[in-house]
Amino acid sequence: MCLLSACQPQATRLLLLDLTLSEPAVLNGTAQPWRDEGYHVEYRRFFPHLTRADLDRYGTLIVLLGREPEAPSDALxxxxxxxxxxxxxRGSVVVLGYDADGEGYLDRWTANRWLDFVGAGISIGDRLLEDTTGRTPTTTGHPQPWAEARAVGDEPLGSVYDPFPLERNNVVTARDITQVLAVTSRHAFVRAPRVPAPRPRAAVAAAARVGDGLVIVISRHALGTLGPQFRPSTAPILQLDALARTRAFLTALARWTRRPAEWAHIPPAAHATPLVLTQAPVPVELASPPGTPPREVDTMSLPVPADPKLAHATSVPDWLRQQGMRVLWTSL
Incomplete structure (x- = not known):
């Protein structure tokens, strides 16, 4: 009898790598839309690099890029x-989830060199999109511009969605408008060195066909909108209908990656350039692709199920109940 994960066909197995080595529970929101669309999501936490064995095991890869040099993490x-x-x-799918909002410059730079190398026609910017016209309260007090999906072909990305929250995003530049999967609000801007620069309808997610495969570029924060993240969420407070639209878009994106016929609406790669890494802000590590992960490194399935022990109410000490009531009812 084979293990369940070993019996999964390659096309439905997804490998999630996170160069920040996040706790598995933090990635539940990232994994859930893909799990909902039939993927078996596996997370390899302590070795966030590709191996040759992964090429035959998985059909889809999500790489959440690191935070270097602004914060410690691993890097490409x-x-x-x-x-x-x-x-x-080889015809597989790569989703690059970059870090936005002031961190992750090294991996964005490296990813941009690789995107040029394969001729993707996509570039990740370094400035965060903002929109001060938003009046929707958020947990951080700083509203982010909402996104709008662009119709791409037929179902699932051919549907029309009302604007939805999509967390933090930088400007993503695409060579062809038909590569754009989602755009920001009409009033979005970036904080240029001197004055704010308007960036209405700037792209926040884009795709390219490379060989027989597909590359998608989107922020790691957008991918994880539906769950907790390592930074405070900018999701709107008490707007479940808005987050339902976010879920609809993210699940449609996951479903789209399983329909290669729909990728024909995305232009193919062109104008590839040599891969030159000598001008990197921090030297990119030179490493040969390993054959397999280290023996002591395991993978786990996501989303991580909730611990039933945490669902039970815990007893509160008498002194805390009494003191807490006095504090709460004291006049301010």
Whole structure:
């Protein structure tokens, strides 16, 4: 008898790598839309790099990029770039989830060099999109511009969605408008060095066909909108209908990756350039692609089920109940 994960066909197995080594529970919101669309999501926490064995095991890859040099994390290396190229040329799907809002410059820079190398026609900007016209209260007090999906072909991305929250995003530039999957609000702007620069309807998610495969570029925060993240969420407070639209878009995106016939609406890669990493802000690690992960590193399925022990109410000490009531009812 084979293990359940080993019996899953390659096309429905998804590998999630996170260069920040996040706790599994933090990635539940990222994994859930893909799980809802039939993917078996596996997370390899303590070795967030590609191996040659992954090429045959998984059909889809989500790479959540790191936070260097602004904050400590792991980072893409040359072995990752070599296997990313082989991955898409073999007809598989790569989703690059970059870090926005002031961190992750190194991996954004490296990812942009790789996107140029494969001719994707997509570039990740370094400035956060903002929109001060929003009046929707958020947990951070800083509203982010909502997104609007662009219709791409027929179902599932051919549907029309009302604007929905999509967390933090930088400007994503695409060579062709038909590569754009979602755009920001009409009043969005970025904080340029001197004055705010308007960026209405700027792209926040884009895709390219590379070889027989597909590359999608979107922020890691957008991918994780439906759950907790390592930064405070900018999701709107008490607007479940808005988050339902976010879920509809993210699940449609996951469903779309399983329908190669629909990728024909996305232009193919063109104008590839040599891969030059010598001008990186921090030296990119030179590494050969490993054959397999280290023996002591395991993968786990996501989303992580809730611990039933946490569902039971815990007893509160008498002193806390009494003191707490006095504090709450004291006149301010």
């Amino acid at each position: 290396n040359t072995g990752d770039l070599a296997l990313l190229t082989e991955w898409v040329l």
